[in-house]
Amino acid sequence: MKNITMKPESYRMAQASSSVLAPAHCLALLAEGKTEKGDALKTARIAGILAAKRTDELIPLCHPLPIHAAEVTFELLTDRVVIHATVETIAATGVEMEALTAASLAALTIYDMLKPHCSAHELSIAACQLDLKTGGKSSFSRKLHRKIAAAVIVLSDRVAAGKKTDTAGQSIVSCLEETGFSPIHYQIIADDSEILKQLITQLTSRYACIITVGGTGIGQRDITVETVQPLLQQELHGLMEAARAFGQKRTPYAALSRGVAGFIDQALLLTLPGSRRGASETMAAILPALIHIFAVRGNLPHGGDYQ
Known part of the structure; x- marks a missing residue:
């Protein structure tokens, strides 16, 4: 099973369709709801939703x-009934298979309820396919x-004293590289408010995105938020609210992060936790x-040969 624990939930929808080819008198039975086993379309609708x-x-x-x-609807044509299935969720993965399964099981139900009324060669199931999907990578690019x-x-x-290896910052650099950020400046400093303030001032004219890693907790040396927040000219509260909500589903300690985000001139500044897991989440x-x-x-703003 694919690991989706690090994927955020989002609204997702999928539509699929299938067709049952049948002779005209069988299609008439579908329209009238009078097959030997009862109303085939109503039964197929429930079967598709349950599937x-x-x-x-x-x-x-x-x-x-x-x-x-979840909904299943039908379109009666001259030689077939077309089944349309729509499924919606708010989840970390999509509902394509759910929509396809709904369309397939609805088709099988119709086939089963029509087979007493014609010979086997007159019935067939065709063209089960995904027609539309929204949400996830198809709607929200990474x-x-x-x-x-x-x-x-x-x-x-x-880390600045060489007593510990940085893993959190390196994980963010890797994430930015995979996303397409370039060039990427990487620097390690001590938990010093003045050094951080001076460095941010230098970088905002050259880099469109500045990410700090560490110093967002409640320790005595956690000075990042107090240093950065007064510099922000336009705060984006929703970014860190989303991060804390995401993290809270994975660890109760996420509630202790005080990270902030916003713009300084044209540069976006984000403050991430100092743990690798917290930063990655x-x-x-x-x-x-x-x-x-x-x-x-x-x-x-840009740096180096950035165009």
């Missing part, structure tokens, strides 16, 4: 999902459309929003 809700039990490795809406300059500042007395939660910010905002 969507139990897809994880039918198909190996499918994730169990909360199905918030890749930049152009290169954006970024800077990662790691704040840690122990924060990026997983806000990355789609981060991409969207740079998709709609122009006049960005």
